[in-house]
Amino acid sequence: MGKLEKSVERLLSRDDVRLTKEQVNHYVKTKQWGEESFVDYLEQHAKTNPNRVAITDENGIDTTYAQLQQQTDQIALALLELGLGPGDRIAVQLPNCNEFILTLMGAAKASIVPVFCHMPYTEHDLDYVIGLTEAKAIVIPDTFKNKNYIELIDKVKEKHTCLEHVIVVSENLSAGTINFYDLLQKDTPAASNKLDEVRPVGTDPFFILFTSGTTGKPKAVFHLHANNLFYTKELNKNLNIPNDGKMLVVPPIAHLTGLAVGFLTSLYRGGSIVLLSSWDVNKAVDLIESTKPSYFLGVTPMLIDLARFVGSNERDISSLTNMVYAGAPCPSEILNIYSQNYNCEIMALYGYSEGGLTHCTRPGDDTTITSTSFGKVADGIEAKIIDGSGNALEGPCEGEVVVRGANFIPGYFRQPHNNNKMFDSDGWFYSSDIVRMDENEYCTFLGRKDDLINRGGYKIDPREIEEALYAHPDVSQVAVVGIPDERLGERIAACIILKDSMKTLSLEDVTTFLSTKGVSKKHWPEAIKVVESFPMTASGKIQRFVLRKQARELKMS
Structure with missing residues (x-):
């Protein structure tokens, strides 16, 4: 039995996986899911374009693909030496920074599963996340925005014996913790054999993230390499970014908008991202002027802030050719500033924590569309609009959008009850989003079922x-x-x-x-x-x- 077959067998043996053997086999047989993982793409770009910049942090420090490859090998080996192994969880509570990416891809190389924790998470939030996932380690900054994360995790660690290691991103040493940069001192010449043994395939776990909790307790969204690769390929087609294209990523990469549209699409094509640790319009403009990205990824309030800031200050954002945004519709008068003053292409995206991209506008759509609509369903993904009785509707119509495809997660981590709540037996994901679909299948978000x-x-x-x-x-x-x-x-x-x-x-x-x-x-x-x-x-x-x-x-x- 090959590695992929063994991985599929492990996946299907889990009691929190909603997919049947027939459904998974269909994805594999039709090559929607395969053996390749994001680890393969990192290695490929490190070989073919070793000196290309993969990441630029907000301080202007570059990390090339060769450096990213070497440093993630070191992180993977260090985590294995700490006693973590394939399938174990490592919590990550970091802002947008180089160390986040190193942890994600280093863990991936050892088939260790990162659990993303948002920076505002409190002790109560972390109790829930660590209690559910039983993470063996956590990676944190020492401080961020005047908040002491070491003190926060000390309180959490008292209640969770599973949390054996606290790894701190800091220039200083803290008692009872491991310094992140010490992990990067590991030698890697003999690494290949050890990492080959734990190397992931597409159907292996990649990461766990949590839904926003706009309606209640956050759900633990359990992602594979394969489902993310599926929509990442489609997203790259629609974004049409050159392989060496550069994107400023502002949304948190602990959330799927920043992670998928920002880092994963870039990693897939071998591109470059610029990371801003948190939204600050002045810092964002500084980075645009110094690093000259052609793509800006944000959400509506960021686009509004940037347009107003540049309008009242003599600053240069002329390197931007594309504004990519998700979330609430952005007012047309704001998008027109980018379109008319800077000749920017605007693209609106729509999707879910459970499935990444599902819909998007298309190149050439003007601001009358991109300010109201999130476009139509992406190729390879199925979507329909249903009425209150579950009947499919033809456009123009209004109803709940339901979606299915190989882009969706296999289930919610240790929460099988959420599988039954959000998916039906045929694989349709019930979004609770009410939309209006026109005769061209372009959709406009009207609200959540509870928001109307x-x-x-x-x-x-x-x-x-x-x-x-x-x-x-x-x-x-x-x-x-x-x-x-x-x-x-x-x-x-x-x-x-x-x-x-x-x-x-x-x-x-x-x-x-x-x-x-x-x-x-x-x-x-x-x-x-x-x-x-x-x-x-x-x-x-x-x-x-x-x-x-x-x-x-x-x-x-």
Whole structure:
């Protein structure tokens, strides 16, 4: 029995895998899944383009493919010497940095499974993650944004005996921990035989990440090399980035947008990424000016910040030719700044923590499309829109988007109950996302099932109201939610962050503005709440269910 066959057998023996033997064999037989892993691509580029820069960190330090290959060998051997082995988990709580990538790919070479922990995770969050995954080690910074991570992990370690090693990225030594840079001092001449024995194939585990928790407790998303390679290939076709193309990656690589669209697509083609540890528009512009990337990967608030910052400062972002974004739709007036002033191509992406890319706009789509639509389904992936009874609809239509394909995970780590909740027996993933699909199969996100506002039986898309309010000169950010009403079921409330906290904004100001924009009166908010910030998930998504609870105290007009 070959390595791939043994790997498939191990995969199917797990009780948290939703796939049947027939489904996995179909993926393998049709070559949607295969023996190759991301380790193969790293080795290939290190041989063919050893001096090409793979990663540039925010301090301007370059790591070539040859260096990445050598250093990940060292990390892999060091982890094995610490007693970790294939299948063991290593938690990673790092910002976007070179050391994150070294840990990911070093662990991959030893078939050790990284568990991604977002930087804002608290002791409570880590208790849940470490308790579920039983990670044997964790990699952390000593401090980040004035937060002491060593003290945080000391508290977590007291409750979890599985956590044997704390590895710290720091220039200083800390008692009771292992310095990350000491792991890079391991000699590698005799490494090949040892690493060959533990080398992964496509159907082996690659990493575990956690969903945002916008609706409740985060789900443990269990990824293979194979499902990520499947959508990565398609994503590269659509992005059409040259092999040596450079991308500035701002979203956290502990989340799939930053990891997949940023690093994995780059690793697949042998490209280059520039990493920003956290969003700071001034630092982002500094990096654009110094490293001259042609692609910018971000989410809507970042695109808004960058456009406004450059508009009020004499800074040069002319190297950018493509703006790639995911998340909420970006207002057309913002995208037009990039399109008209810098001749940038705009691409909107859509997908899931469970399946990476599933939909995208296409090259040549103008901003009237990319500001509202996330495009159509990617080649090789199936999607359909269903009504409340599960019947498939033809465009133009509105309903829940359900998707299936070889891009999806085999299951949720140690959470088989989530498999049954999110997937059916035929492999369809039920997203709970309500979309509008046009006659060309382009989709527009309307909201989560729980986000749509049902006012007297009339379904209202909160994002249409938000889009209009983003044009208000005093509004920085806005989230529209429904609040319970005995007579109508729900009424509309707008939660608003002002650009200038010293200013005020009344409900009358809001409704008058919406009237001038031609927004139907039935879509006008009946209450507003000015706030300093929104409740966010660790990955930067608005927790609308929290806003709904907070808005219940508001008085209706």
